[in-house]
Every structure is written in C-alpha cells, then in structure tokens.
Amino acid sequence: MVFMTTTANVQTEPVSAPAAGVNWTPLQEAGRDHLWMHFSRMAPFQEKPMRVIDHAEGVYLYDDRGQKILDGLSGLFVVQAGHGREELANAAAEQAKKLAYFPAWGIANEPVIQLSERLASYAPGSLNRVFFTSGGGEAVESAWKVAKQYFKLTGKPMKHKVISRMSAYHGTTQGALAITGLPAMKQAFEPLTPGGFRAANTDFYRAPEHGDDLVDFGLWAANRIEEAILQEGPETVAAVVLEPVQNSGGCFTPPPGYFQRVREICDRYDVLLVSDEVICAFGRHGTMFACEKFGYEPDIITCAKGMSSGYGPIGAMIANERVMEPFLQGTNFFPHGYTFGGHPVSAAVSLANLDIFEREGLNQRVLDNEQAFGDTLRKLLDLPIVGDVRGDGYFWGIELVRDKGTKETFDAAARELLIKQFLPNALMDNGLYCRPDDRVNPVIQVAPPLISGQAEFDEMEQILRGTLQDAWALV
Template sequence: MTRTEPGPTATQAPAADWGHLWPHFTRLSAPRTPLITRAEGAYLYDERGRRILDGLSGLFVVQAGHGRRELAEVMAEQAAELAYFPAWGYATPPQMELADRLAAAAPGDLDRVFFTTGGGEAVESAWKVAKQYFKLTGRPLKHKVISRAVAYHGTPQGALAITGLPAMKQQFEPLTPGGFRVPNTNFYRAREHGDDLEAFGRWAADRIEEAILFEGPDTVAAVVLEPVQNSGGCLTPPPGYFRRVREICDKYDVLLVSDEVICAFGRHGTTFACEKFGYQPDIITCAKGMSSGYAPIGAMITTARVVEPFLRDKVAFPHGYTFGGHPVAAAVSLANLDLFEAEGLNRRVLDNEGAFGDTLRKLLDLPIVGDVRGDGYFWAVELVKDKNTRQTLDFDEREHLIRGFLPKALFDNGLYCRPDDRGDPVVQVAPPLICGQAEFDEIEQILRHTLTEAAKLI
C-alpha cells in the first residue's frame, strides 16, 4: 500500500526549508538561513561563498578564532587514545589536568571543579549543590535563589526558574519553585538616580537584601548574578555593586554564584570576570569559551567551604551528566588555555577594549542609537525611537526590526551579530578575542549602514 504524507493544515506552516532539522530558538515558519559551511579566524563562509565577520564569536564562544588546526589535532589525538569514559566514579587524565588548571586560575579558594557539557547544566548544578549544602549543614529550609530581572541563566527547568525573562518561561510553567527576581543594573533606564552611578549601584544591591529579608534569610540559599548581564544588553556593574552584594550574602549566609558562562575565559580580559570586577564568589559557573567552542564543556567551580560537607563519609552529590568532562572536550580545553597564554589573549582584550568601545560609540550620532555599553569584547547598542526621551520601540516595531529586518540585513551586509529584545531592543557584538582595530572598524561600518536603513523603517 502506498503511504500518503499529509499536507500542512491551516494552522501548520510548512517547514520544508529546514528539512528534518528543528533549529534552536527559531520559528520553524521562518525561511531557512544560508548554511554556514566553514570558518577561518574571525570570519564565516556560507553556502553561497559569502564571507561574514563573526561578530558574536558563534554564541560568545569562539574566543581563539575559527579553524585552529592545532586544536583539531589535539582532539583527534585524544579521540584515538581515549575517546570516551564517564566521570561517574572514574576519572581520565585530561579531566584531572583541566580541573587542576581551572582550580589554579580561579580566585581565592575556588578549587573543586564539577564538569558539565554546557552553561545551563552548570547553573543547574550550582543550584542543586547549594540546596544540598544547606541540608548537609543543618539548614534544610534554605533553597530559594535570588537573580535579576531580564537575566538569562539557561533552559533546564531549574536554570529557567532562575532566569528573569517571563516570556521565555510561560510555555514551560510550572517550573522548579524558588526563583525570585530583583532589579538589574541598567543605568541607562534608571532616570530617577540622575548621574550618580555609585548610588544607583548601592540601590540595586540593596534590593537583594530587601528580597532576602522579604523571603526570609532562613529560606534563601543563593544569589546568582552575571558579572556583566547578557540579556538586556551588556549591563555592567556600577562601582561598589559587587562589594555590597558580597557583604549582603555574608550577612545572611547566602552563597554568591557568579554565572560566567559568557564572561569567563577572556571575554573581559581575565580568566574569570569576577577578578576584574573585584569580588569573590562561592561558586562560579562557566562554559562556552573554555574550549573556544571546539567541543562542548562547562563547569561548576566551588570553594573549599562549599565542598567540605560533601567530603564526609557516606555523602555523595547524586547528580551528573553522561558527557560531563568528556576526555576530548577536556583535552581541547587544555590546548585552548595554552593558546590563551601563548598568544596573550587576555592581555589583548585589556589592551583593545577601550578602542573597541570608542569605535562603537561613534554610532551614537545615529538617531536610532540611544546607548552603547559594555566591557571587554562584549558590547551592546541599544535602539530607541527618540534619543531625547529615550522612548523605546513598541511591540510592532521590535517585531519588524529585531526579528524581521535586522538579522537578515546585517548578515547580508557581512556581519553576524545578535539583534535582541529580551529587555530593551539592542544589537550585541562580541567578536573573537583575536580581533583588533580592523575588525572593530568593519563592525562599526556595517552597523552604521544597517542601522541607518533601520531608522527609516520606524
């Protein structure tokens, strides 16, 4: 009997452009984008042969640049020797060496490394370890987490509960209970604080104490913050902000988790961004740039204090991942960190971040650009309807520009970056750390041309 495939219904858009692939965070009804077929240095090449500047390092990942054959060779060598063995009660040499390397690089006594395969898993692990830590130390009610409005911390059910983006959560509720939000550090939108950035930082930090007191200190386990908040558009910490947060966490015996999935491994010019911004967390979560994207890997790094109760007899952390600490991923991460040292990538970011920021700030002469903010190689350009009043784009304008015009126009003009409206509408740029002034100028010129066209559409 011949099998007949049903056609699309009135409510089912055809997905033929995507074939059998289900892309992430993408409308299946949208036309398929050009295939990316290869990459070299800071540039991507699509199926039509076009060269596109990778202005987002893939997804804040490819720190050392594309096409590094020395990294690919390390992967092949490790796969030939030992391609896989689980970390469930066993260890492999690359995993042990990478744990030592990360512990040595982490500030203070952050010295115990739990491997995952990505950032969301690292955040999930941090919440679980915080809950169990307080149970083991006689405070079983401490389970809640404070995070910031608009912040993104991952897609697993726990990490999503920590995420401060209601629209991203609605389709999956009810989520893990216990996530609570405080204001973020978007100073551009904090008009009531005038020009006093430090006072604004103190106000924002004090909202964390307010939330802890409201929920009850005996119920709050952790505060989870990014050094520079991604969603909302590269929201940097005001002076004194993290110092005050650390004081609050110490006062109420709450663990401070530095979510550095994006910010670690050179994005801000240091191995871990908490060092640059002057605070000591109890837990670091990281991923992305650890391997420069050559293999999936992430980690949760804890202090000696946090791991201490887990060292007791007959105590285990009943949590893990099949591919956590994968030998090939660990080996290429070690080689990636070797590249960082050999090529001085952290120093390169510190030396060039001022020039990058200055180049992007040239865009402030455009009527559609309200603010340019960021740090290191992680910047955002906020789009507005009216510069004087800072009036933002409405829903229809965001739909038309952020999801419609800008992604394709920027790509067609030779730049891959991130138009985003989780919070206020922005265009984010975070190029590979190998980039310099030539790439900064190219980014600015393409943004200038594309945003000038975008301004005519609102």
C-alpha cells in the same frame, strides 16, 4: 539565515521573500524536512531556504553561497580563539584516538584531572573544586542543586531559594529557567521548579532617578538583593546568582562597589554567591574569570562557552572549599551528574585552548583593546536610532530607541519589523553576524573573537552604521 528576537533568539522570516526562482540545494531541503532548530520559528523555513554556514577561518564565516561574514558574536559568545585553529582540532583527534570517552563517575582520566587543576589555578581564593558539565545551563542547574544540598548537609534544610535579577537569562533547564528573569521565556513550560525570585538589575541607562551618580545607583541595586532576601526570609534563601555583566537587556555592567556590597549581603545572611560566567569567563572581559576583574570572590562560578572556544562542548561548576567540605565527610555525596560531563576529548581541547590563551596573551589583548573597541562603537551615538552604547571587554550592547532625548523605546510593531525581520537579515547580507535582541529593550550585541583588533572594530562599526541608517529609514 539567523533571525533573533524576543524570547531568546527566535528566528523569523525576512521582510521580503527571496527572489522568484531561488533553487533549494539538497542540503537545504534536508534541513527543511528534518532539522528542528533551537529558539526558531520553523514555519518560514518551509517556504524559504535557510542560510547554511559552510566553513570559518579566523574571525570570518563563509556561507554556502560563498559570502564572507564577520563573526561579531564569536558564534554565541564562544569562539574566543577564533575559527580554524588546527592545533585544537589536532588535540581533539589525538585524544579521541587515545581515549574518546569515559564518564567522570568515580573513575578519572588524565585530561579531566589536568583541566580541573588548571581551572582551579585560575579561579580566585579557595574555588578549587571543579564539577564538569556539558554546557552552561547544566552548570547553573548544578550550582542550584549543590547549594540546596549543601545547606541540608550543614543543618539549614529550609534554605533552598535563589535570588537573581530581573530580565537575566541563566539557561533553559527547569531549574535554570526558574532562575531566569524573563517571563516570556517561561510561559510555555510553567509550572517551573519553585524557588526563583528576582531583584533589580543594573540598567543605569534607564535609572534617571540616580542622575549621574553611578556609585549611588550601584548601592541602590545591591540593596534590592538584600531586600529580596529579607522578603523571602534569610532562613529560606540558599543562593544569589548573578552574571558579572548581565547579557539579556544588552550588557548591563556592574557599577563601582556593586559586587562588594552584594558579597557583604551574602555573608550577612549566610547565602552562597554564584557568579554565572557562562559568557563572561575565559577572556571575554580580559581575565580568565570576570569576578577577578570586578573585584569580588564568589562561592561558586559557573562557566562554559569559551573554555574550549567551541571546539568541544563543555561547562563547569567551580566551588570553594567551604561548599565542598560537607561532601568530604563520611558517606555524603552529590547525587547528580551528566553522561558527557568532563568528556575527555572536550577536556583535552580545552587544555589546548587555554594554552593558546597563555601563549598569545589573549586576556591582555582584550585589556589593551577594550577602550578602542568601545570608542569605535560609541561613534554610532551620532545616529538618531542609537540611544546607548555600553559594555566591557569584548562584550558590548547598542540600545536602539525611537527618541534619543526621552529614551522612548519602540512599540511591539516596530520591534517586530526591526529586531525580528529587518536587522538580522540585513546585517548578515551586509557581512556581519551579531545579535539583534529585544528580550528587554531593543539592542544589538557584539562580542567578536578575542583575536579581533581595530580593523575588525572598524568593519563592525561601518556595517552597523549603514544597516542602522537603513533601519531608521524603515521605521
């Protein structure tokens, strides 16, 4: 079973133990004895059998007990094209038979070249240079490293710091974790890589001093980034790293004009703007890269997840020609790489996945349906436990509150009960996989595969409604 919580997606035990006499399958026993799961409290699985997902098709998961579960999170914001796409499996098999592996270290292969060209064609402006990684955290790590080296090569060696936003999540490597703005996620691993600093995020729901003026709030939030650069000293700041829509905290969308002002600030102080699109790229907001939708051109894009729809592990850092230029001079090179970065099979699968995007018009499907998706979820605002519904595209957050009038949130004990114990199990048992999370304030996030439509929106709303009514009665 999936039990997500504060310091990322930490799994905890359900409210009540399984009924007496529940038998462990051999697979569950093997999982109990040998599998160390990510972001998970392992003790509960020594006593209670874990849920095992057996197979998936379209927008549905099926567990080892035969239960059908709507995948309301695309796995983990990943499975854009849906589950069970045979052509993606076939693309992997064909490439594995032809060339299963070769590193992208000074020698290329056909799919990795083709994918780099394809991604460059989608990216805005002169973002033409694609550095492949195994996933999103590695892409963010690569972006910080290249930013530091870029300024060393261009005569500004003091520029090494990064400004990111409060409560934002950017990955688990030592560098990406230093950029992350969630203190609880860092404490076990400190001291981290030095150089990460924070500015305000765009949580408009909890910005009452700005009233209803979203534009004014966006200008205020963007100016906090300038303030952070000036506080640290522009001669020491290399990059600003921002998600187009901030994940942690529950889908904080950018106010109108926000990114345009951030771009001006970065240009003024010679700071690279990194658009962290590990979640937001590849159709999650109806465009290949979300920066296009929100009207700004970064210097670097980091991406992963939906590039292959999860049919192969892959990520990328995409840099513009300005960043690449010093690395084309003389003996300069980027002393950084990954064994599986640009894996031929994952690259071939990603190409086939992008073919599906174009053939089935998945980006346009999101644009056509995002209003209906939001409207359907906003029906939940009639519940006393739902304070806010916010998001964009196929990426939405539902903030839970103790009091709608005052926006009072839940205390630690109630969060433990709601987010760590009751909701994950109840939602799955009721047929919906999504993400209860309280890394900031308690939210439920939904981000279904891009092939979803009104029928799936309605199903999500109905399951959420019934489960949240039970949750409200519980607290």
